[in-house]
Amino acid sequence: MKILVVDDEADVQSLFIQRFRREIKTGEFNFSFALSGEEALSYLEKNNSEVVLILSDINMPGMSGIELLSRIRHTYEKPPPVVMMITAYGDDENRRQAMQNGADEFLTKPLDFTLLKDKLHTFLQ
Amino acid sequence: MKKFLLLFLFVLFHLNFFGQEIQIKKLDKQLKDHPQADTFRVNRLNELGTLFRLIGVSNERFEATANQALSISRKIGYATGEGYALVNLGWINSQKGEHQQAFIMLQQATAIAEHTNDKTFLINVLVLSGWAEQRTGELREALFYYLKADSVAMKLDDKKLIARCQTSLSSLYQNSFGDLAKAMDWALKAEKSAEDANDLRSKATAWSAIAGIYTTLGDQENALAYYKKSLGANKTLGNSALEFSLLNRIGEMYRLTGKYPEALKAYREGISKTKFPYNIELTESNMADVYVKMGNLPLAFKYAFHSLKTAQELNDTEGIEWIKSILADAYLKENKPDSALFYAKYGYAEASRTGTLEFKRDNSQAMADAYVQKGDFANAYKFQNLYIAYRDSMSSSEVTNKTSVLQYNYDLAKKQAQIITLNQEKKLQRYFLTGAFIVMGLIAITVIILLRNNRHKQKANVLLSKQKHMIEEQRDQTNKALEELQITQTQLIQSEKMASLGELTAGIAHEIQNPLNFINNFSEVNTELIDEMKQEIEKGNFVEVKTIAVDIKENQQKINQHGKRADFIVKGMLQHSRTNTGERQLTNINLLADEFFKLSYHGLRAKDKSFNSEMTTDFDPNLPKANIIQQEIGRVLLNLFNNAFYAVSQKIKTAGPDYRPEVSVATLFETGNIVIKVKDNGNGIPESIKSKIMQPFFTTKPTGEGTGLGLSLTYDMVVKGHGGSIDVDTKEGKYTEFIITLPLG
Numbered sequence: 001m002k003i004l005v006v007d008d009e010a011d012v013q014s015l016f017i018q019r020f021r022r023e024i025k026t027g028e029f030n031f032s033f034a035l036s037g038e039e040a041l042s043y044l045e046k047n048n049s050e051v052v053l054i055l056s057d058i059n060m061p062g063m064s065g066i067e068l069l070s071r072i073r074h075t076y077e078k079p080p081p082v083v084m085m086i087t088a089y090g091d092d093e094n095r096r097q098a099m100q101n102g103a104d105e106f107l108t109k110p111l112d113f114t115l116l117k118d119k120l121h122t123f124l125q
Numbered sequence: 126m127k128k129f130l131l132l133f134l135f136v137l138f139h140l141n142f143f144g145q146e147i148q149i150k151k152l153d154k155q156l157k158d159h160p161q162a163d164t165f166r167v168n169r170l171n172e173l174g175t176l177f178r179l180i181g182v183s184n185e186r187f188e189a190t191a192n193q194a195l196s197i198s199r200k201i202g203y204a205t206g207e208g209y210a211l212v213n214l215g216w217i218n219s220q221k222g223e224h225q226q227a228f229i230m231l232q233q234a235t236a237i238a239e240h241t242n243d244k245t246f247l248i249n250v251l252v253l254s255g256w257a258e259q260r261t262g263e264l265r266e267a268l269f270y271y272l273k274a275d276s277v278a279m280k281l282d283d284k285k286l287i288a289r290c291q292t293s294l295s296s297l298y299q300n301s302f303g304d305l306a307k308a309m310d311w312a313l314k315a316e317k318s319a320e321d322a323n324d325l326r327s328k329a330t331a332w333s334a335i336a337g338i339y340t341t342l343g344d345q346e347n348a349l350a351y352y353k354k355s356l357g358a359n360k361t362l363g364n365s366a367l368e369f370s371l372l373n374r375i376g377e378m379y380r381l382t383g384k385y386p387e388a389l390k391a392y393r394e395g396i397s398k399t400k401f402p403y404n405i406e407l408t409e410s411n412m413a414d415v416y417v418k419m420g421n422l423p424l425a426f427k428y429a430f431h432s433l434k435t436a437q438e439l440n441d442t443e444g445i446e447w448i449k450s451i452l453a454d455a456y457l458k459e460n461k462p463d464s465a466l467f468y469a470k471y472g473y474a475e476a477s478r479t480g481t482l483e484f485k486r487d488n489s490q491a492m493a494d495a496y497v498q499k500g501d502f503a504n505a506y507k508f509q510n511l512y513i514a515y516r517d518s519m520s521s522s523e524v525t526n527k528t529s530v531l532q533y534n535y536d537l538a539k540k541q542a543q544i545i546t547l548n549q550e551k552k553l554q555r556y557f558l559t560g561a562f563i564v565m566g567l568i569a570i571t572v573i574i575l576l577r578n579n580r581h582k583q584k585a586n587v588l589l590s591k592q593k594h595m596i597e598e599q600r601d602q603t604n605k606a607l608e609e610l611q612i613t614q615t616q617l618i619q620s621e622k623m624a625s626l627g628e629l630t631a632g633i634a635h636e637i638q639n640p641l642n643f644i645n646n647f648s649e650v651n652t653e654l655i656d657e658m659k660q661e662i663e664k665g666n667f668v669e670v671k672t673i674a675v676d677i678k679e680n681q682q683k684i685n686q687h688g689k690r691a692d693f694i695v696k697g698m699l700q701h702s703r704t705n706t707g708e709r710q711l712t713n714i715n716l717l718a719d720e721f722f723k724l725s726y727h728g729l730r731a732k733d734k735s736f737n738s739e740m741t742t743d744f745d746p747n748l749p750k751a752n753i754i755q756q757e758i759g760r761v762l763l764n765l766f767n768n769a770f771y772a773v774s775q776k777i778k779t780a781g782p783d784y785r786p787e788v789s790v791a792t793l794f795e796t797g798n799i800v801i802k803v804k805d806n807g808n809g810i811p812e813s814i815k816s817k818i819m820q821p822f823f824t825t826k827p828t829g830e831g832t833g834l835g836l837s838l839t840y841d842m843v844v845k846g847h848g849g850s851i852d853v854d855t856k857e858g859k860y861t862e863f864i865i866t867l868p869l870g
Contacts, residue, residue, distance in 0.1 A: 009639060009643075011643050011683055011687070014679070014680075014683065015642075015643060015646050015647060015650070015683075018647075018650045018654075018676065018680065019646065019650060059727055059730055061726060061738070061739065061740035062737065062738070062739045062740065063737065064730075064737045066734070067737060088636075088637075088638030088639055088642070089731070093734065094734070097734055108638075109638045109639060109641070109642040110638065110641045110642040110644075110645040110646065111642055111646060113646060113649070
């Protein structure tokens with residue numbers, strides 16, 4: 001299963017790889033990374049069918065996570081990918097905005113990977 | 126000669142004889158036309174009587190006139206008329222030798238004068254009374270009346286009347302007392318009074334009196350001078366009667382000083398002015414004497430015999446004595462001693478009878494000379510001795526006169542010296558007083574000026590102190606305002622800081638969560654890795670253990686890195702909020718710029734979720750660390766980033782969907798300076814406000830949103846705080862770029 005992680009912080013990639021070390025080893029999850037919304041969209045353009053789930057930060061320079069979400073929802077109707085928003089701002093306004101734009105899940109930083117894994121399993125089944 | 130002098134004095138009081146004749150005729154007619162017994166008739170009768178009196182005519186007609194005036198006045202009760210009538214009658218009686226009667230009448234007149242309170246009349250009555258007393262030889266009484274008249278005149282302050290009284294007193298002393306010094310004293314007083322009255326008639330009278338006194342003193346020169354003055358005055362006044370007397374006196378003076386031609390001229394002119402036989406006799410006798418002295422015996426005899434005849438007709442004994450002495454001299458010169466002796470004897474006898482010393486002397490001399498001519502030396506010796514005796518007697522009286530006058534002159538000189546001294550003292554006193562007044566005046570002026578100046582100064586001082594007070598107040602107010610302003614400024618800076626801090630807060634929350642995210646998760650990963658490593662160790666699979674250890678170390682480094690990052694954020698925030706200025710420290714400008722770039726962006730996004738912008742960084746990897754006050758440069762950057770993001774956010778509102786907002790930051794090292802460039806593609810800054818953006822409180826933001834201090838403080842911190850510079854490159858509608866240049870420090 002292909003998961004695309006979008007975050008402007010480069011260390012996020014290292015963190016995900018280590019956290020999902022076993023899942024990657026077993027081939028359960030396959031991760032791709034983008035450092036901006038723009039990069040995520042171009043990746044999706046190339047690998048549209050592969051990506052099943054997208055994890056995106058909201059506060060990013062350039063295109064924000066919300067905009068990216070909005071674009072994905074407008075561009076890719078079939079099959080619609082699962083989009084989970086991960087943000088440092090866990091306030092209601094942010095959450096409302098994310099949901100309104102069609103986010104499937106709203107997670108806050110610091111990220112609870114146990115919780116994230118549960119959510120991923122839930123969506124994948 | 127003495128008889129003449131008395132007569133002369135009476136004449137002094139008389140008026141113009143010829144003028145009076147006309148007046149007499151006029152009055153006669155008025156009386157004829159006005160027979161009524163009233164005041165008018167009385168006044169006319171009295172005027173007529175007074176005229177007679179002044180002319181010196183004492184006859185039955187005058188007496189009848191005065192009596193008529195008296196009886197009418199008494200009948201109709203006219204006091205003034207009665208008084209004048211009594212005066213005239215008194216004079217007539219005195220002239221007749223009826224002295225007792227005269228005094229009674231004059232006393233009655235005095236009573237009337239006092240009763241009617243007519244001072245002028247009273248003075249006239251008193252003078253006349255004095256004259257009457259003088260005539261009878263009652264000299265003390267005469268003096269009393271004259272002095273009383275003088276004192277009344279003084280009280281009345283009538284200078285003319287005073288002069289008349291003084292002249293009377295002078296004549297009394299000269300002719301009756303023989304005290305020439307006092308006579309001169311009074312005569313000079315009379316002259317002074319006459320001059321004060323400015324009355325020519327009074328002056329002429331006084332001059333005549335003075336001349337008379339000089340004559341008696343034998344000072345013919347002075348006498349002549351005064352007679353001439355008097356003559357001139359009387360000519361002006363038209364007094365021909367007095368003119369004769371004066372001309373005769375002038376002639377006498379010339380005769381006695383041996384100036385015969387002048388004497389004759391004066392005598393001739395005198396005769397032409399008179400009709401009285403006595404006057405003619407007197408003058409002709411004098412002329413005879415002159416001709417004898419000149420040696421012109423025919424003319425001498427002619428005038429002598431002619432005058433002798435008149436003298437005998439007039440029964441003028443003194444004249445006869447005088448003329449006979451002249452004839453005796455004339456015969457002596459003709460060498461006819463018998464004829465000379467005849468006349469001299471006769472003259473001497475007459476003179477001895479009348480006791481006239483002058484003529485006794487002249488006749489005795491003539492007899493002595495005649496006896497010499499006849500060779501009768503015994504008689505010659507006898508008469509020569511008599512002559513010497515008479516001469517000595519006369520000269521002794523002259524000497525006495527002169528001595529008394531000298532004494533008088535000495536006293537006068539002394540008095541005048543005293544007067545001069547007193548006058549000088551008075552003058553000095555006057556000068557002193559004048560000087561004192563001037564000095565006092567000057568002092569007063571000075572005092573006034575000083576007072577005025579003082580008042581002005583006081584006013585000025587009051588004004589100045591007021592102004593000073595006002596200035597002090599204004600200064601205090603200004604100082605207070607300055608203090609308040611400084612406090613306000615501090616508060617404003619603080620509020621600007623808090624405002625930017627508020628913008629930061631949201632960004633900070635996000636920025637803290639991100640490192641925390643890594644710290645938490647990497648430390649959890651490491652915990653798992655350590656567990657895995659344990660299992661591998663137990664398995665003895667050391668290759669795997671080594672791999673895990675490398676991962677753990679990497680993760681550990683990441684944890685450390687993000688921990689520092691969080692620390693940096695928190696410290697920056699704390700420094701930013703502090704009021705005191707920070708210390709300089711070596712700082713990595715790239716890190717600082719990057720951090721605040723993010724903080725600013727997230728801060729803005731925290732407020733406006735829809736906002737987004739491209740963020741480009743171009744940091745010079747070889748940028749050296751700069752010794753700066755991190756807190757201040759952090760605020761400078763934050764401020765510039767905030768402005769940049771605000772600019773693009775504003776443009777988003779108006780620009781179309783094609784607009785891609787972009788903010789970039791770049792650093793570079795250039796000619797020893799660190800350069801930071803912050804650029805946005807917003808609306809740019811209009812040229813009109815470009816010069817104002819660094820001014821405090823200037824803002825384009827809506828009221829309440831901006832303090833207007835951001836760029837102002839930025840400028841202060843860069844330029845004043847770090848000795849750097851700040852430049853703006855902008856194009857309206859396109860972009861704005863702030864270029865900060867900082868020295869390494």
